[in-house]
Amino acid sequence: MSDDRTTSTIEEPRLTTRRTTPRRVPRLVVAAPLLGELEEDTGVTLEMEYEANADLEGQYPDGPEYDLAWLASDRSFQLRVQDSEGRLTRPESTPIMRSPVVVGLEPDIAEKLREAAPEGRISWADVADAAADGTVRFGMADPRRSDTGRAALVGVATAAAGTGRALREGDVSCDRLRGFRSGQTLTAPSSRDLIAAHLSNPGDTNALIAHESELLSLTGDDRLDEPLQIVHPDDGMVLSDFPLLLLDQKQRSAYGRVVDWLLGADTQRKLMERTFRRPVNQDVEPSEPLRASVGNALSFPTGCPSSSN
Secondary structure: OOOOEEEEEEEOOOOOOOOOOEEEOHHHHHHHHHHHHHHHHHOOEEEEEEEOOOOOOOOOOOOOOOOEEEOOOOHHHHHHHHHOOOOOOOOOEEEOEEEEEEEEEOHHHHHHHHHHOHHHOOOHHHHHHHHHOOOOOEEEEOOOOOHHHHHHHHHHHHHHHOOOOOOOHHHOOHHHHHHHHOOEEEEEOOHHHHHHHHHHOHHHOOEEEEEHHHHHOOOOOOOOOOOOEEEOOOOOEOEEOOEEEEOOHHHHHHHHHHHHHHHOHHHHHHHHHHHOOEEOOOOOOOOHHHOOOOOOEOOOOOOOOOOOO
16 A cells, blocks of 8 residues: 555445545555455445545545545654644554655665665665765655655654754754755655656666655566665664554444454455555564564654755
8 A cells, every 4th residue: 555645435335325435545556456355354345545645634624525544654644733733633543554765776876875885784864965966866755745755854854963863853954955855856746656757767867765665566667677776774764654544433333344354464464465565463474575674763853854945
């Protein structure tokens, strides 16, 4: 499933005619083939609509009436809740999968950065410096609309702060972020759109910043001359947990059935195989490509850096 936002409609077939709709992430589209099994096993029909909108602005609490939202991360939404001065409340939320935001580099660029990095371990700081000097030309989703883009800015800002603690608003170095952003040659509303643009014009970039799962899905794509090497930055990563949010309290029973089904070992295994995302169910062993350590988990500050930094 995906990094932006998810919308869907929940309905209990043959029990009620009421249709409800949750919101969903474009990256979650790969899980759509499992929805038939969900209905068969739980009696709940989940209809999805895809949109790049990390904080549900214009959708919650106003806008189309969706029952659920399935996001790559609810970090941006929680910042919006914090800033609402009590006007918004946090809905029930359950993590379904996990995937860190990482860097995919063309092999020659990855080798160049490893040769210069201490012990060959590439950091966000190394990526930012290489972007500033023109070595790295990267694609990244729009931080104003995608948590993936914001997560990359958090990584660079944390590296620039050099405090060894969770990033605070006052730690953000605008100069370092501007240098990093100067190396960006491709953007899109969502990571799904970003990857599509990269595959259409591969010569425009030599790096992509996206979820590990999305970069793994590119393996074997014949539109690339050679696969990108996935780098897990040594100074930490932001981890997305693809939460399912309950927006309509009347659908609590259906929500519970959907969550239980999604967290079951069999479904978690299928989601891992289809989406390249890490299971949250501890009974499911991650596949070999998903065993790399995510190291230090980076956190969004209260005043998260945006595209204007």
